[in-house]
Amino acid sequence: MMEHMGKKKPRPRRSFTREFKAEIVELCQRGDRSIGQVAKDFNLTETAVRDWIRQAEVDTGRRDELTSNEREELAALRRENRRLREDVNILKRATAGSGCPSTTPAEPRDAHAPRRSDPGTAARKSSWPRPGGPGRHAARRTDANAGRDANRPPRPR
Structure with a gap:
């Protein structure tokens, strides 16, 4: 009950x-x-x-507010939008494994960096300029030479 x-x-x-x-x-x-x-x-x-x-x-x-005709149109547009999104996803999956360069997004790269595909332009190591600035020992070098005459050679270490 x-x-x-x-x-x-x-x-x-x-x-x-x-x-x-x-x-x-x-x-x-x-x-x-x-x-x-x-x-x-x-x-x-x-x-x-x-x-x-x-x-x-x-x-x-x-x-x-939205009229009945506007509501019907909105519903039809949403259905069409949903169908088109599904179509795009299907196409993306179909072209993902093809390796076609036009379908794969371009990776952002530094304009000055050498291209990986060209072995002749491989990056060479350089000691100057250092990427992080003059380095952590720069202050020591300037302190060691502080107060010395410009004509005298630096003190040996």
Whole structure:
């Protein structure tokens, strides 16, 4: 007995024609019966009837929202967009293993760096300029020569 209390069976989803919805909206807008009463008389949910009234107000320009035609167009565009994205993903997967340079994204590289594919332009190690600056011993070298005459050679280490 306790499991039946407070539990309602979910109502199956139904679809209605535009003409039927327009008749229900017209009944509600006449003012003879309340929205709740109209919904009860036609075995509809009050929420559905309120949504139909709101949409009718939008379609007639009394409310600023998407019209029914705009909603249909938006839904169609979203379906098309979803289908096109799936097509692009399929094409990406199909061309990923082909090794075609036009389908693989270019890697950003330093304009001055030698190309890896050309062995003749291999980078040569250079001692100067050092990448991180003069180095950590630069201060020591200048300190060792501090106060010396410019004509005298540096002190041997």
